[in-house]
Structure formats: C-alpha cells, structure tokens
Amino acid sequence: MDPAEFGGQQHPSPEDTTPRFAFLGRSNVGKSSLLNALMNQSLAVTSKQPGRTQKVHYYGWVASENTHDCMERVHAYFVDLPGYGYAVGPDEAVEEWQRRTQQFLLRAPLTRLFLLQDARVGPQAFDQTVQGWLEEAEIAFTIVLTKSDGARRMADIIKHVNQICMRYHHRQQIDDTLSQSPFVYVTSAKHGAGLDELWSAIESELSF
Structure with missing residues (x-):
C-alpha cells in the first residue's frame, strides 16, 4: 500500500x-498527526488545542484499477474519530x-x-475506561502508542507496553473472547x- 495514494x-x-x-x-x-504521517499528506486537522476533531472524517486510499486507464476506486478508508476525555468547548457539545x-x-x-495512547505517559484512567467499554460492546481494537519520540527513556515505553500486555493477559484469563489484540504498535509521527x-498490520486485513 502506497501512502502517497490517498485521495487528497x-x-x-x-x-x-x-x-x-x-x-x-x-x-x-x-x-491527527499520526494519520497525516500514515497518509503522507496533511489532510487531518492538527492543533495544540485538544478536541479539534469533533466529527467523523473519512479519508480514502485510492489506486488505479489498471495501468491503462485513470479509473480509481477507494480500497480502504481511514476514519478519524473525535477524541475522548478533555477537550476545549462547551460541556454539552463535548458530551454530544x-x-x-x-x-x-x-x-x-x-x-x-x-x-x-500516549507513549510518554502510558494508559491513563480514561483509556482504561474506554477499553472496558469497547470490551463490553465486543468491539475489537488494537492499541497504538503515539509520540514515542517524546518519551524520556526507552525503558518508560517498555514499561507502558508491558503494562498493556499484562492487562491483556489478565483479561484473557477471564474471557477467552477478548476484544483487545495482543499486538501493541509504538509510533512517532514526527520521526x-x-x-x-x-x-503492514493494515495491509494484512485487506484483500485485493
């Protein structure tokens, strides 16, 4: 998959x-920074102000059907969802x-x-709450740590990964139909x- 082939x-x-x-x-x-890095284009709106993404946004990856024409179709969508937790705005709007x-x-x-989840601080209480909700709703999810370049030490990132994995194994002992994936991806949009x-994880779930 070529990240340069997003529809723009x-x-x-x-x-x-x-x-x-x-x-x-x-x-x-x-x-939004991670999405832009994945797509290799500045499509998602980034801001230092939390909560700028307030609607669901779709970004399509397109590719030519063959080398002899210009027909294009969307092979997959990246969906940018509103963030949870603290955000700037009226409380009612945030909750909505x-x-x-x-x-x-x-x-x-x-x-x-x-x-x-933020690699600099690891999973927070609200993250744990959301994970619990996803599991109750039986929504499969994979955890991605972001901003790894901002972590003080690699040992801190390893600690956070271990914390996530320990939670996974603990939950697995309780429920063998666990929604959480055993894989954890550590990323840096900056580097x-x-x-x-x-x-590779995304491509593995696509069939062409």
Whole structure:
C-alpha cells in the first residue's frame, strides 16, 4: 500500500463494504498527526488545542484499477474519530460529540479500530475506561502508542507496553473472547517510527 495514494480529500460516509480503519484516542494524543504521517499528506486537522476533531472524517486510499486507464476506486478508508476525555468547548457539545462517537462505534462495520495512547505517559484512567467499554460492546481494537519520540527513556515505553500486555493477559484469563489484540504498535509521527509496522498490520486485513 502506497501512502502517497490517498485521495487528497475527505469523503462522505461510505455506504458500501469498503474496509474501514478507525482511529480513536484521548484528546491531544496525536491522532491527527499520526494519520497525516500514515497518509503522507496533511489532510487531518492538527492543533495544540485538544478536541479539534469533533466529527467523523473519512479519508480514502485510492489506486488505479489498471495501468491503462485513470479509473480509481477507494480500497480502504481511514476514519478519524473525535477524541475522548478533555477537550476545549462547551460541556454539552463535548458530551454530544463523544456520545455520537460511541453510537458510531456500535453501528459502523469497522475492519479494525486502532486505540491510540500516549507513549510518554502510558494508559491513563480514561483509556482504561474506554477499553472496558469497547470490551463490553465486543468491539475489537488494537492499541497504538503515539509520540514515542517524546518519551524520556526507552525503558518508560517498555514499561507502558508491558503494562498493556499484562492487562491483556489478565483479561484473557477471564474471557477467552477478548476484544483487545495482543499486538501493541509504538509510533512517532514526527520521526516515522513504527509506521511501516502499522501499515503492514493494515495491509494484512485487506484483500485485493
């Protein structure tokens, strides 16, 4: 998959069965920056102000049907979801768009949900709450650590990965139909670390 082949624009909500890869995380976790790095284009809006993404945005990966024509079709969508937790805005508006996110996750036919967490601080209480909700709703998810370039020490990142894995194994002993994937991806949108591995994970769920 070539990240340079994103359509360069947002798409309306698709009505077909095209694969959808959704990205969710705490406000200001670096979700939009990671999406832009994956797509190799500045499509998702980034900001130092938490909660800028307040709607569901679709970005389509397109490729020519063959080398002899210019027909293009979307092979997959990246779905940028509103962040959870702290965000700037009226409380009612914040609660409303987060409620809509939950409704989206319950209804949308997702191929994979990537749950983003900050590698500098590891999973927070709100992250744990969201993970619990996803498990109750039986929504499969894979954890991606972002902003690894900002961690003080590699040992801190390893600690956070181990914390996630320990939670996984503990939950697995309770429920053998666990929604959480055993894989954890450590990424940096700034330096490109972990993006190839994340692309490989995405490609593994596509059939051409």
